[in-house]
Amino acid sequence: MATDITAYEEMIKGLWRDNPVFVQVLGMCPMLAVTNSAINAVVMGLATFFVLVGSSFLVSSFKQWIPKQVRISLYIIIIATFVTVVDYSLLAMLPAIHKELGAFIPLIVANCMILGRQEAFASKHNVKYAVMDAVGMSGGFMIALFALGSVREILGVGAFFGVDLFGANFEPWVIMILPPGGFLTLGLLLLFFNWFTERRRQFLDKVAEAERVAVAGVDKNG
Amino acid sequence: MDDLLWIFISTLLVNNFVLAYFLGLCPFLGVSGQLETSFRLGLATTFVLVITALCAWVLNTYVLIYAPYLRLISFIVVIASTVQFIEMSIKKLSPSLFKSLGIFLPLITTNCAILGLAIFATNRGYGLVEGLTFALGAGAGFTLAMVLMAGIREETEINDVPALIRGTAFNLIIAGILSMAFMGFAGLFSST
């Protein structure tokens, strides 16, 4: 199956068509918990990127040596190792952000998206495809995190990456950076995504229909 | 005693695991279709949470003081194997209980509320009794959120909801409103 799809396409599909958040609805807990500001969302996205790409690389490189019966445990050990590395590096380099993300860095382990990619993709494909897939999936995850974080920070604080946008007269919608704002924003973003996909499908259907009619017309005339 | 009550009520209502910490969202959004199932899943999760709190305390007190860096990896390995073990023993000891809870147990392993509980309890330096209270509160809060969500979803099942909204987006918006309602509990302990 992988032979007829280029590695580039493997990467692109995670960004939009199979977006882990908007389409597959995976990895919800870090998604909502840390997206109360754009910078937190970016750091969380980078951490997930590192863990997913690293684990996919290892799993697909060693896939011949991983016995089927213990594969899940081995994946979890690999993922947990990467997460610990990220946890300690962040604690050393960015203590302020680590304090805000707090317990949600270790919880990357429980992000079903990462384990899911190992089981569904990395263990079955060669290194090149596995890494491209991981880059795409975590890229898509990052896009979703960033979208959510930006919306919540802009509306909830009136700032973007900590830079004030609207001046003193803007009354921030505090609810947006509180937990309910997370649920509501993601719900509305999903709604928008569904609507967009539906519109696109209808548009493509119409184009196909028009083509069919045109072809049929040509046939008749010819 | 006051502190224990505060821990319990605070995790049950004010800092509800699902609605304030976003932990355990997968089952919350995925399995909350029916009231009965949600309640049972809630009970099973509470059970595993309490066992996890116990394991986390044992690990923290006897192993991790010597090797704090092994925290994450040992938690996850212990949780996964405990759930397996519980599953096997329930199957042996009480087939009827297994019938009602058993199918949920594998699902619970991937529930981030379990790992979250272990990590939060460690971060806050809870002892054994505090940790168990914390686990009970978290489990009760999870069950409460599941049951409320399932009730609302069963109710809206027959309502006229546009097809575009149905599904996760709709559930998330319900969750948002529930979460807002739960925010009303904040300050419960401080107003006196």
Place this chain on the structure above:
Amino acid sequence: MTNTNENSKTHSARSQEPGSSRLIFSMAIAGFISGIIIISIYILTFDTIKENKARELREAVFKVLPNVSTMQKLHFSEDDSGADNKKLMVVKADGMDDEMMFAGYDQQGKFIGYAIQGKGPGFQDTIHVLFGYLSSRKNITGMEILDSRETPGLGDKIFKDMDFVGEFINLPMVKNIKAVKKGKKSKDNEIDAITGATISSKAVVRIINKAFNKWSPRLPQQGNEPVLAKTVVTKESGER
């Protein structure tokens, strides 16, 4: 579950299963490698993390106790003479627990005041407060929130609203302080609560009272303050 059991049975019947020794071997290898990686990152980051944490705490102590240039940690525990004789001991241990407080000294090593910590329920979650106390003048010299999860934009004013924080500078602490509605302050021991965050303000006041009542009987007589030990943390070394 039963399904997978049956599957594995049929597999083993075909004897394609690797032996359990191989399973254990691969798990052991994975565990060993991951252990090495984790330990090396732990060792690599250990010093930086320790320094970050210590610096954060030092900065808080120097902030609540003005004119202080060195500090040391005091722990309320038994001394060598045995049990039932708890008193304040100078410790050098890392980290912090509930039975710990800090003493601040000026450049000549003369004792100035204490920095006392307290924890308690706030609006959302536990608030962790540090405040400076001058035992000679019975004054609170400043307050700093070490940790909190109060509502952003409302409850977090307990550390963002400088008027509120400023009320804890030179606050007489003869009897318990009290939070009153903004503008209603009439006595010395009253604090104007923040509008829209009354509960959080009251929580801070209550935590300070509770911590003060816990610690003040433990403080030594005036003149008997713990002497500055030889190796201490100074403001300069803190800002390295």
